[in-house]
Amino acid sequence: MPEIDPTFLELPLDVLADSAVAAMSTIPDLEYGDIRVHRDLIQAIHVREHDLVSLSEFEPRGFGVRLVVDGSFGFAASSELSASAVAAAVKRAVGMARELRPLLAERYELAEEPPHRATWVSPYSLNPLAVANEEKVGLMLDACEAALAAGARFAEFYTLQVQENRFFVSTEGSRILQQRVRLHPVLEVGIPDEEGGGLVETMRSSSRPVGRGFEYFIEHDFKGEAPELVELLREKLAAPTVVPGPRDLVLDPSNLWLTIHESVAHGTELDRALGYEANFAGTTFATPDLVGSLHYGSPLMHVTGDRVEPFGLATVGYDDEGVSSQRWDIIREGVLVGYQLNRQMAKRFDQPRSNGCAFSDSFSHVPLQRMPNVCLQPDPEHDTTLAELLSQVDEGIYIWGDKSWSIDQQRFNFQFTGQRFYRIHKGRLAGQLRDVAYQSRTPDFWGHMAGIGGRSSWRLEGAMNCGKGQPEQVAPVSHGCPPALFRQINVLNVRSEAR
Amino acid sequence: MRLSELVEQGLDSGAAVVLASHASSTNCRIANNTVTTSGSEESSSAACAAISGDRVAVRAADVQAASEVTRLAEQAASGVASSPPAPDAMPLLGPLEAASQRGGAPLVEDEGISAVITDLEGALEASRREGLELYAYVQSSSQIELLGTRTGVRLHAGRTTGSLSMTLKTKDHLGSVWTGGMARSLKDLDAARMYSRLVARLGWTRRRVELPPGQYEVILEPSAVADMLIRLGWEMHARGADEGRTVFATGGGSRVGEQMYSPEVTLESDPGDPEMPSADFVRTARSSEYSSIFDNGLAAPRASWIERGVQQDLICPRRWAADHHHPVKADAENLVMRGSDTSLEQMISTSKRCLLVTSLWYIRDVDPSSLLLTGLTRDGLFLIENGEVVGAVNNFRFNESPVRVLARTSEIGRAELALSREMGDAVYVKAPSLRVDGFFMSSASEAI
Secondary structure, three states, X not given: OOOOXXXXXXXXXXXXXHHHHHXXXXXXXXXXXXXXXXXEEEEEEEEEOOEEEEEEEEEOEEEEEEEXXXXXXXXXXXXXXXXXXXXXXXXXXXXXXXXXXXXXXXXOOOOOOOOOEEEEEOOOOOOHHHOOHHHHHHHHHHHHHHHHHOOOOEEEEEXXXXXXXXXXXXXXXXXXXXXXXXXXXXXXXXXXXXXXXXXXXXXXXXXXXXXXXXXXXXXXXXXXXXXXXXXXXXXXXXXXXXXXXXXXXXXXXXXXXHHHHHHHHHHHEHHHHOOOOXXXXXXXXXXXXXOOOOEOOOXXXXXXXXXXXXXXXXXXXXXXXXXXXXXXXXXEOOEEXXXXXXXXXXXXXXXXXXXXXXXXXXXXXXXXXXXXXXXXXXXXXXXXXXXXXXXXXXXXXXXXXXXXXXXXXXXXXXXXXXXXXXXXXOOEEEEEEEOEEEEEEHHHHHHOEEEEOEXXXXXXXXXXXXXXXXXXXXXXXXXXXXXXXXXXXXXXXXXXXXX | OOHHHHHHHHHHOOOOEEEEEEEEXXXXXXXXXXXXXXXXXXXXXXXXXXXXXXXXXXXXXXXXXHHHHHHHHHHHHHHHOOOOOOOOOOOOOOOOOOOOOOOOOOOOOOOOOHHHHHHHHHHHHHHHHOOEXXXXXXXXXXXXXXXXXXXXXXXXXXXXXXEEEEEEEEOOOOXXXXXXXXXXXXHHOOHHHHHHHHHHHHHHOOOEEOOOOEEEEEEEOHHHHHHHHHHHHHHOEHHHHHXXXXXXXXXXXXXXXXXXXXXXXXXXXXXXXXXXXXOOEOOOOOOOOOXXXXXXXXXXXXXXXXEOOEEOOOEEXXXXXXXXXXXXXXXXXXXXXXXXXXXXXXXXXXXXXXXXXXEEEEEEEEEOOOOEEEEEXXXXXXXXXXXXXXXXXOEEEEEEOHHHHXXXXXXXXXXXXXXXXXXXXXXXXXXXXXXXXXXXXXXXXXXO
């Protein structure tokens, strides 16, 4: 079992926490206060063809103090890890809270949470930051060489690795130390499309971002996948272009996760529903008055939120407000039944407790209500296979992998593409297609879900860079799902859209 | 700790390139007519690059003491021997080859958001009084950077930015309008005037017009144009064109010199623009298609990207330029599309029937070969008939390419500093309103 990195423990954590609590104790109308100390170790490696293009290592670290004074919120942060910097930050946060107090129409209040004193470390075998750079770069170059040997004109490999350490202390008595790792290795191969004027078409590996150690990279066998990718890309370049129109779609988990992310996970953030993101990330059609009555999709639809899924990118022991991690229902039998909450949202929603969705991507940012792992549950009664889903389609398209994505600010109108598209003819795959996008309206799309895979077909996918908030923050998040069948979804041809 | 001390410490500890920076910012968020969060942050960081022959290794961190820069320099030095040769290796520039320091020490103090608090309070009171809902974000930020190299280059750059965006909604949420602005200082933004503009535009939403998807003549306001220009700018690198990976590639070469756009279109970068001064030299801790760590200090003077509709040279670091016979062209930090004297009001008044697009949202690549983008109109899509705005239109998803947009531009308005809805104040863009023929709204969106 991994332990907290001793180099994080060498930072003056107790000095900073004690200074924050001491400075806050002198504020007569303080209602709440906390300090978070963050240190991330981030490494990004970029390899192309035969060369290392860049290997960047960055170590952001600092603290943020958050407090509530007379119902008014204040936050200040600094990269200087000293008692004096903490005292100065508390003073700045109080100053802002008081300056903005006249503009308040609503008090900043938090739902109750018992204090926790705990240490939590995510499970992994091989800390990616502890693996020698030569080994990592060598493996990446090997995969690129294998792609080139198989006939790729271009081969590009990115690997992003993060070790995240956090220390949280609140005036309520919580004291929490945490550490987790994540990585995202992705290989992309390219071949000129001679039919398309010689411009390059690309295809990505089946790897995905994971809350795991470097063992995931090794298990994946990129060198072995590289020639397969090249062959698949060749097939795609020779494939017929899609005829636009309504089609039955079977979406692989590698594609469906992103549709879940955009149309369900963002759509069930309570801060959006209450307008907190109306000036930037947007709102949602799934408003609180519709809980218990909104038919989000077909009765097959069971969506959960969690921060506990093993190897999930949003999995933690405690969130950035010190709330212990949980799992709960968001959509049950197609009906909206719950939201994602932080402590402020829980209080506004008259819930006794937050479900632990506060997250800040940096010491310098305020924790926001951010997405947990949001997962579509598999068929509970039958372990339906992908082949069984395909067999239910007379004429349709099976889509694998994600590429382009976009959705409107109320999470209605979306458009997605993918990495590979296969024609389904009389229940079987019948070769690749190209130039496919699908566009729909969230409740219509989910209402047309006619089949869903079983437990064996369920896979955890995700993203490292979900964006939200002002100033904008990025968050890692996983989405698990099985493949699923959707009837008569509008398919576009991206080439004809461009004309 | 002064940045100059961090830089000299890194160089004394064996680094070939040191980039040190100090940043601070203040912000406040408003939703539902009340303040929701605020923040104040400051940070100092340093990046040290060790270079040995054609090998390079870089380490970067937030720092507060010179000893930490020593650690970074030592870590970089220990990593350089095991690094493979860098494909972009070039000799570092000396002071005579690098950019010259322009002007004196830059203004770097974050001014905070106090300059707009009174106006925001007034807007909040008015919104509550009028039964409307105000949502807003204000940010003031500053950054100073100092670059030092072992070859004697010492260059600093500073930047301050103030930005404000506001969304105003009717209580029933059937009307929603947005505006945004940015400047060197929040003192240069008129929050009260921005609010008044929103109130006037919210009046336009009283009449709603349902229109089907299709091709429309549109007037894109500067924020929407800024988003298109930023996307176009991201593709303007020589390597992508040479390799057939961008819209600037042809089957066997690049489209430099081709009349790709309307003859009215001229796009430049100008670090000396007084409204959006930017650094005029390369500083980077990471190599990419846009810049090379070996090019630190390279001059990034005023540049022309599109001249009267003709695509000019693309961004090209020194190594790629030498190997592929291109002129060296440094990446730039601002974009300036040349405008005219025609105001937006004049453009509206001369329109027979078209759509007025305030801002664009969730823009993503669909097809790199044509730079086809998809995205949506948001918080202000209006129908203009016979020279007047006659109502608000349902939003649309669009499938369009910035190249096609600039090729089908038939009128250009007055240029102004524009706040990109998606990118915020990270990029300085001066953009005019554009009249574009046949803008493809591919499907309707019921989002308001």
